[in-house]
Amino acid sequence: MFPTPLEKRPRSARITYQAFLPFALFLWLLPLLAVAIFSIKPGADFTNANYWGVPSSFEFAHNYGQVFFNSDMPRYLLNSFMITVPTVIGAVALSALAGFALGIYKFKANIWIFFMFVAGNFVPFQILMVPVRDLTLSMGLYDTKLGLVLFHVAFQTGFCTLFMRNFIKALPYELIEAARVEGISEIQIFWHVVLPLMKPALAALAVLIFTFIWNDYFWAVVLTQGPGSQPVTAGITAFNSEFRAMYHLMSAGSLVAALPPVAMFFLMQKHFIAGLTLGAVK
Amino acid sequence: MTDAALSAARAERGYWQRNQQTLAPWLFLAPGILFFVFYVIYPVFQSFNLSLYEWDGLGAKEYVGMRNYEDLYWEFKDGDAFYTALKNNVLWLFLYLLAIPAGLFIALFLNQTVTGIRLYKSLFFFPFVISQVVVGLVFTWFYDPAFGGLNLLLGWFGMGPINVLGDEKYVTYGVIAAGLWPQTAYCMILYLTGLNGVNPEQIEAGRLDGAKGWRMLWHVVLPQLKPATFIAFVVTIIGALRSFDLISVMTGGGPYGSSRVLAYYMFEVALSEYGFRMGYGAAIAVVLFLIMLCFIAYFLWSMYREEKR
Numbered sequence: 001m002f003p004t005p006l007e008k009r010p011r012s013a014r015i016t017y018q019a020f021l022p023f024a025l026f027l028w029l030l031p032l033l034a035v036a037i038f039s040i041k042p043g044a045d046f047t048n049a050n051y052w053g054v055p056s057s058f059e060f061a062h063n064y065g066q067v068f069f070n071s072d073m074p075r076y077l078l079n080s081f082m083i084t085v086p087t088v089i090g091a092v093a094l095s096a097l098a099g100f101a102l103g104i105y106k107f108k109a110n111i112w113i114f115f116m117f118v119a120g121n122f123v124p125f126q127i128l129m130v131p132v133r134d135l136t137l138s139m140g141l142y143d144t145k146l147g148l149v150l151f152h153v154a155f156q157t158g159f160c161t162l163f164m165r166n167f168i169k170a171l172p173y174e175l176i177e178a179a180r181v182e183g184i185s186e187i188q189i190f191w192h193v194v195l196p197l198m199k200p201a202l203a204a205l206a207v208l209i210f211t212f213i214w215n216d217y218f219w220a221v222v223l224t225q226g227p228g229s230q231p232v233t234a235g236i237t238a239f240n241s242e243f244r245a246m247y248h249l250m251s252a253g254s255l256v257a258a259l260p261p262v263a264m265f266f267l268m269q270k271h272f273i274a275g276l277t278l279g280a281v282k
Numbered sequence: 283m284t285d286a287a288l289s290a291a292r293a294e295r296g297y298w299q300r301n302q303q304t305l306a307p308w309l310f311l312a313p314g315i316l317f318f319v320f321y322v323i324y325p326v327f328q329s330f331n332l333s334l335y336e337w338d339g340l341g342a343k344e345y346v347g348m349r350n351y352e353d354l355y356w357e358f359k360d361g362d363a364f365y366t367a368l369k370n371n372v373l374w375l376f377l378y379l380l381a382i383p384a385g386l387f388i389a390l391f392l393n394q395t396v397t398g399i400r401l402y403k404s405l406f407f408f409p410f411v412i413s414q415v416v417v418g419l420v421f422t423w424f425y426d427p428a429f430g431g432l433n434l435l436l437g438w439f440g441m442g443p444i445n446v447l448g449d450e451k452y453v454t455y456g457v458i459a460a461g462l463w464p465q466t467a468y469c470m471i472l473y474l475t476g477l478n479g480v481n482p483e484q485i486e487a488g489r490l491d492g493a494k495g496w497r498m499l500w501h502v503v504l505p506q507l508k509p510a511t512f513i514a515f516v517v518t519i520i521g522a523l524r525s526f527d528l529i530s531v532m533t534g535g536g537p538y539g540s541s542r543v544l545a546y547y548m549f550e551v552a553l554s555e556y557g558f559r560m561g562y563g564a565a566i567a568v569v570l571f572l573i574m575l576c577f578i579a580y581f582l583w584s585m586y587r588e589e590k591r
Contacts, residue, residue: 001393001477001480001482001485002390002393002477002480002485002498002499002502002503003390003393003394005394005395006394006395006396007395014396017394017396018396021396021402024391025402025405025406028405028406028409029405029408029409030431031420031421031423031424031431031463032408032409032412032420034420034423034424034431035419035420035423038423046429049428049429051428051429052429052431052434094313094314094317095314097310097311097313097314098310098311098313098314098315100310101306101307101308101309101310101311102307102311104307105303105306105307107304107307110307111586111589113311113315115582115585115586116318116323117314117318118581118582118585119578119582120318120322120323120326122520122574122577122578122581123322123326123571123574123578124523124524124545124567124570124571124574125524125526125545126544126545126548126549126563126566126567126570126571127325127326127329127564127567127568127570127571128321128322128325128326128329129329129548129549129552129553129563129567130328130329130332130339130552130560130563130564130567131324131325131328131329131332132321132325133553134339135321135325150317150321151321153317154317154318154320154321154322155321155322157314157317157318158318158322161314185302186302186303186306187306190310211411214413215412215413215414215415217413217414217415217526217527217530217531218526218527218549221530222549222553233413233415233527236415236416236419237415237531240419247423250419251423254416254419254420255416257413257415257416258411258412258413258416261411261412261413262408262411262412264411265404265407265411266404269404273471273475276468276471276472277471277472277475277476277510277513
C-alpha cells in the first residue's frame, strides 16, 4: 500500500493524522457549510450584517417551509424527477441493447460504430444547440419535459454504450457459446444469459445518469422555460430572482435543489463509484 | 447427419434462423444508433452548414459563405469578445488540469485505514455530486465582497477586501477555482480506486531498493496509476471545454464580457437578448468543436491502440 500505512509508523503520526483529518474536511467543505448555516438564519441577520456570527434565532423550519410551501420549488423538483427518471430508463435500456451488440458480435463496422458513440459523447453541447432546439421546436416539443427527455436519452446513450460494451466484453464469452450450442436464440441469450449478469453495470449507470441529468443546466435553459417544465437547476435561478437578496431563502433553496443526487450518492455509493471509475483500474 | 440432411434442416429453419448471428447485432443496435444519429451526429453537420448562413432563428436563412468566420477573425485580431473567450478557454484548459495533481494529492492523503475513513472519502467526494449551478451560487457568496468567507479570511491576514467576480483581473481565475472544487473531487475518486489496485509486491520491491516518498510515487506508483490518470485527463479536458454553468450562474460572462468562454459566448450570441444570430453562434460552436476534435482524436487513437493489443 502507498503511502506507508499509518500502522507501520510511529503512534504520534497516527494521532496527528487523525486530528488533522476533520480539520482538512472542514476546510474542504467550508463554502458549503457556510451556505448550510445561512439557510437556518433568520432574514434579519442579513439586514443587520450578522453574516458570520451566531444566528440570532434558529429558523430551519421557517426557511425550508418557505421553500416548500411558498415558492415554485416543489414544481421544479417534480419536473426534475419527471425528466430524470424516464431518461435513466431510456438511456440504460438503449445502451444495454447497443452495448450487447458491440460487446458480443464480431463484425466489420463494430469498432467504428463504437467510436461513433464515444466521439459523439465528447462533442461540445454548443455545436448541437441550434439544430436540436430547432428540431425540438419543429416537433412541437419545445418547453415540454418530453422534448428534454428525448434529447437526454439520445445523448447519454453515447456514454452508456461505452460503459455497457466494455462491461459485456469482460464477461466470459464461453457462456454465450455454450448457450448457442444449446440452440438458444440470440434474443434469448441477451435476455436470459447476459442481462442477469449485467445487473451491477445497470445499477452503476442508473445512479450515474441520474446525477448527470438532475444536474444538467444547459439543456434545461435551451429547451424549456418557466415552471411548467423546467427542472430545478434552471428553476433555482428564477427562485433566486424572486427572493433576491434574501440569502437565507436562497441558501435553503439551493440545498434542496442539490439534495436528491446527494442522497442518491450516499444510498448507492458502491455503484456510483463503480460507474465513475470504470476503466480507471485494469 | 449427412450434408443433405443438414442443409434441409437449415432451409427449414427459415431466413431469420439461418442469419441470426449477422442480423442480431443490427437489430440490437438500431434504436441506439437511430436516436444517436438523429440527435447528436446529424446536428453536428447541421451546425457546420448553418455556420455559412445568417439566420435569426425565424425568418429565411441567407447564405453568406465564410463571412461569419471572417468576422470571428477580425474579432480575434482586434482583441474583441471572441479573442477574450478564446483566451479564457486556454486558461481554463491549463488551470483545470491542476485538478489532476490536486486530486492525486488528496487521494494519497486519504489512502489510509483509520476508523471512519470511508465516510471521510465520501464527504471529500461530495462537491462532485452537487450540481454546478449550486456550486456556482455557493462560490458567488463565498466571493461576495460584503459578507463572503473569502474576504473574511483575507481580512485575518490583513489583506483585501477584493471583489473577485467584479474585477476583470480576477474573475476568470475565481470561476476556475470554483470549477476546480468538484473536478478535484472527481480526480480524487479516480485515484483512490486506482490506488486500491496498486500491486503491493512492487511497492515492497521498491522499498527494498530503497525507494521512498517522491521517488516511490514517481517511479513505482504513478506508472501503475496510468489508466486512472488517462481517465482523469479525459474528463478534465472535457470539463474545461464544457464550462458553461458556472460562468452563467456566477458572472453571466461579465464584468464587461471578461469571463466569457467560447461555450458561453456562443450561447449569448445565439440565444439571448443580444439577438438571435444563429449562424454566427454556429460558427463559434464549430471553432469550439474543432478544438475539442483534437482531443477526441487523441482519445480515440489511444483507445484504438488499447483495443488492438
